[in-house]
Amino acid sequence: xxxxxxxxxxxxxxxxxxxxxxxxxxxxxxxxxxxxxxxxxxxxxxxxxxxxxxxxxxxxxxxxxxxxxxxxxxxxxxxxxxxxxxxxxxxxxxxxxxxxxxxxxxxxxxxxxxxxxxxxxxxxxxxxxxxxxxxxxxxxxxxxxxxxxxxx
Amino acid sequence: xxxxxxxxxxxxxxxxxxxxxxxxxxxxxxxxxxxxxxxxxxxxxxxxxxxxxxxxxxxxxxxxxxxxxxxxxxxxxxxxxxxxxxxxxxxxxxxxxxxxxxxxxxxxxxxxxxxxxxxxxxxxxxxxxxxxxxxxxxxxxxxxxxxxxxxxxxxxxxxxxxxxxxxxxxxxxxxxxxxxxxxxxxxxxxxxxxxxxxxxxxxxxxxxxxxxxxxxxxxxxxxxxxxxxxxxxxxxxxxxxxxxxxxxxxxxxxxxxxxxxxxxxxxxxxxxxxxxxxxxxxxxxxxxxxxxxxxxxxxxxxxxxxxxxxxxxxxxxxxxxxxxxxxxxxxxxxxxxxxxxxxxxxxxxxxxxxxxxxxxxxxxxxxxxxxxxxxxxxxxxxxxxxxxxxxxxxxxxxxxxxxxxxxxxxxxxxxxxxxxxxxxxxxxxxxxxxxxxxxxxxxxxxxxxxxxxxxxxxxxxxxxxxxxxxxxxxxxxxxxxxxxxxxxxxxxxxxxxxxxxxxxxxxxxxxxxxxxxxxxxxxxxxx
Numbered sequence: 001x002x003x004x005x006x007x008x009x010x011x012x013x014x015x016x017x018x019x020x021x022x023x024x025x026x027x028x029x030x031x032x033x034x035x036x037x038x039x040x041x042x043x044x045x046x047x048x049x050x051x052x053x054x055x056x057x058x059x060x061x062x063x064x065x066x067x068x069x070x071x072x073x074x075x076x077x078x079x080x081x082x083x084x085x086x087x088x089x090x091x092x093x094x095x096x097x098x099x100x101x102x103x104x105x106x107x108x109x110x111x112x113x114x115x116x117x118x119x120x121x122x123x124x125x126x127x128x129x130x131x132x133x134x135x136x137x138x139x140x141x142x143x144x145x146x147x148x149x150x151x152x
Numbered sequence: 153x154x155x156x157x158x159x160x161x162x163x164x165x166x167x168x169x170x171x172x173x174x175x176x177x178x179x180x181x182x183x184x185x186x187x188x189x190x191x192x193x194x195x196x197x198x199x200x201x202x203x204x205x206x207x208x209x210x211x212x213x214x215x216x217x218x219x220x221x222x223x224x225x226x227x228x229x230x231x232x233x234x235x236x237x238x239x240x241x242x243x244x245x246x247x248x249x250x251x252x253x254x255x256x257x258x259x260x261x262x263x264x265x266x267x268x269x270x271x272x273x274x275x276x277x278x279x280x281x282x283x284x285x286x287x288x289x290x291x292x293x294x295x296x297x298x299x300x301x302x303x304x305x306x307x308x309x310x311x312x313x314x315x316x317x318x319x320x321x322x323x324x325x326x327x328x329x330x331x332x333x334x335x336x337x338x339x340x341x342x343x344x345x346x347x348x349x350x351x352x353x354x355x356x357x358x359x360x361x362x363x364x365x366x367x368x369x370x371x372x373x374x375x376x377x378x379x380x381x382x383x384x385x386x387x388x389x390x391x392x393x394x395x396x397x398x399x400x401x402x403x404x405x406x407x408x409x410x411x412x413x414x415x416x417x418x419x420x421x422x423x424x425x426x427x428x429x430x431x432x433x434x435x436x437x438x439x440x441x442x443x444x445x446x447x448x449x450x451x452x453x454x455x456x457x458x459x460x461x462x463x464x465x466x467x468x469x470x471x472x473x474x475x476x477x478x479x480x481x482x483x484x485x486x487x488x489x490x491x492x493x494x495x496x497x498x499x500x501x502x503x504x505x506x507x508x509x510x511x512x513x514x515x516x517x518x519x520x521x522x523x524x525x526x527x528x529x530x531x532x533x534x535x536x537x538x539x540x541x542x543x544x545x546x547x548x549x550x551x552x553x554x555x556x557x558x559x560x561x562x563x564x565x566x567x568x569x570x571x572x573x574x575x576x577x578x579x580x581x582x583x584x585x586x587x588x589x590x591x592x593x594x595x596x597x598x599x600x601x602x603x604x605x606x607x608x609x610x611x612x613x614x615x616x617x618x619x620x621x622x623x624x625x626x627x628x629x630x631x632x633x634x635x636x637x638x639x640x641x642x643x644x645x646x647x648x649x650x651x652x653x654x655x656x657x658x659x660x661x662x663x664x665x666x667x668x669x670x671x672x673x674x675x676x677x678x679x
Binding site: 035045046047048049050051053057059060061062063064065087088089090091092093107145 | 229249250251449450485486487488489490491492493506508509510511512567568571572574575607609610611612613614615616620622624
C-alpha cells in the first residue's frame with residue numbers, strides 16, 4: 001500500500017473532522033498489513049476510544065469502561081501493558097502472536113506498538129508519567145497463548 | 153500487501169461464519185442439545201429464585217421456573233425485555249455509552265435487528281419458544297444466488313453475482329479433477345470402476361460438456377445464468393453466457409464466499425420473526441409481566457447459607473440502593489459487566505468471569521427511498537459479502553415488491569474494523585457505511601434517507617457483542633463458569649458452546665435451571 005504511514009497520519013486527522021472519501025484503500029480502515037504502522041496516538045483513536053472514549057473519559061452503563069483520564073492505576077506501566085496484552089474483564093487481548101489473528105478477528109499489536117500506546121495513555125488525558133516503556137520491557141511480560149485465536 | 157495477505161483478507165471478509173469458527177474454536181459441529189420442554193416437577197413449596205437479566209436466557213428460565221411453581225423475580229437493566237434480542241423501529245431512541253443518542257427515523261413497519269437476525273431450523277430451543285409465544289416466522293435467505301460477492305480489488309471493483317462465481321469455481325474444479333482422473337493421476341485412490349462414476353459425477357456437479365470441459369454452454373449457463381434468458385415466443389432463444397477464467401476467480405478471492413451457506417449454522421432453512429427479532433423478547437416480557445423489574449442496575453450479589461441478596465439501583469429514579477432476595481439466583485448478566493459487580497463466589501468462578509473477552513461488532517440499518525436492490529438488481533433478500541470495511545449487506549427478507557421505502561442492513565462488521573467503526577460517532581458510522589456501500593450499489597447516494605448504527609462495545613447493557621472463547625480458556629474456565637456456586641448459577645450465550653447465538657442462551661439457561669432445580673428439590677422446602 002502506497003504511502004501507508006502518511007496516509008494513516010492523514011486518516012487520523014480526518015477521523016476527527018469526518019467526511020473522508022471512501023475507497024478500498026481508505027487509510028481510515030486498517031488491515032493486518034497497515035495496522036502495524038499505527039503509532040500510540042493512532043491506536044488510541046482507531047481502537048481504544050471505541051470503549052474508553054475520546055480524551056479517555058470512560059463511560060458508565062450497567063458496567064463501566066474505566067476512565068483513563070487521571071487514572072491512578074497508571075502509576076504501574078506493567079498494569080497498563082498487561083491489560084493491553086491480555087485483556088481484562090471482557091476487554092479483548094491485543095498481544096497474541098502476529099499472524100494468528102485475522103482482519104475480521106481481534107487485532108494484533110506489536111510489543112513496540114503496545115509500548116507506544118502505553119506511553120501515550122500514561123502521558124495524556126491528565127496523566128503525566130514520564131518514564132517511557134520500551135518494546136523490550138513489554139516483550140518480557142507474559143503474552144496470551146500462541147494458540148489463542150486464529151483460523152485453523 | 154502480499155497476494156497471500158489479500159486472499160486471506162478477502163476470505164475473512166467473505167466468510168460469514170469464519171468469525172464464529174475462528175473465535176469459538178470448539179463446539180460448532182454440534183447440534184443444539186435442546187430435547188423438548190424441560191421437566192421441573194416437584195419444586196419445593198415456596199422456593200424462590202432471583203433471575204438477573206431479562207434476555208433470552210433469563211426469560212427462558214423465568215418462564216419455566218414460574219410454570220414449575222417457583223416464586224420468580226427478574227431484574228433487568230434496560231427499560232425493555234429482550235437484551236440483545238432487539239429490534240430498532242421508527243420512533244425508537246437509543247443512547248450508547250459515551251452519550252450519543254440515535255433517533256431511529258424509519259417509516260412504519262421498517263426495522264433493523266441490531267443483534268441476532270436469524271434462527272437456523274436446528275436451534276430447537278429457539279424454535280420451541282417462538283412457537284410457544286405465537287411468533288410468526290418468515291424465511292431468512294442466508295444464500296441468495298443473485299446477491300453479490302464483491303472484492304474492491306478484483307473485476308474492476310464490480311460486484312459479481314454469487315451464482316456466477318459459484319458455478320465457475322465448481323465448474324473449473326470439476327474440469328481439473330476430470331482431467332486428472334482421465335490421465336490416471338488419481339490411480340491408487342480411485343478404482344477403475346469408480347473412475348467412470350467419478351467422471352460422470354464431475355460432469356453433473358460442474359456442468360461440464362461431453363468432453364469434460366467447463367465452457368460456455370447451455371449446461372454451464374443453466375448454473376451461472378444466461379446472457380439472454382430463455383423466454384417464450386419469437387424472442388425465446390437463450391444466449392449462453394461465458395464463464396470467468398479460473399485464475400480470475402482464484403485471484404479475486406471470491407471463491408472464499410462460495411461456502412457461506414454450507415456451514416451448519418447457515419444451512420437452509422433459517423427463519424426470522426415477522427416484524428423483527430425483538431418480537432420474541434417483547435412477547436416474552438409480556439408473558440412474564442410484573443415478574444420483571446426494569447431499569448434495575450445490579451451493584452452487588454451476596455449469597456449466604458440460606459439465600460442470595462442482590463442490591464440494585466433504579467436508574468430511572470436513583471435513590472437509596474434496594475435489595476431483592478431469594479433462595480437461589482440465576483445470573484445472566486454479560487461477563488464484562490458481571491466482572492465488575494461485587495459477588496461472593498469461588499475464586500475459580502470469579503476467574504472464569506474475568507477470562508472471556510467480548511467481541512466488537514457493528515450493525516447499521518439504512519432506509520432508502522425505494523427498494524432499488526429489488527427493482528434494479530433483482531436481489532430479493534439474502535446477503536452480499538464484500539472486502540470493504542462494511543463486510544456484509546443484508547437485504548430485507550420480507551416486504552418484497554412492496555413499492556415504497558426499504559431498510560437494509562448496510563453493514564455487519566466484526567473484528568478490527570468493528571473496533572474502528574465503534575470509535576466513531578454514530579453519524580460518522582452511518583456516513584461511512586453509505587460511502588462504502590455505494591461502491592456496490594451506486595444508487596445509495598441518490599436514495600439514502602436515514603440510518604442507525606449500533607456498536608456493540610458501546611451497548612450499555614452488554615459492553616460487547618458476545619463472549620469469545622478459545623480452546624485454552626474453554627479448558628481452563630468453562631466448567632468453572634457453568635458450575636453452580638453455592639446458590640448461584642450463571643447462564644447466557646457466554647455459558648454455551650453456541651456462542652453468539654440465542655440458542656446458546658436458551659440451552660444454557662435450561663441446563664442451569666435443571667441443575668438448580670435438582671439442588672432445590674434435594675434441599676426441600678427448608679431451602
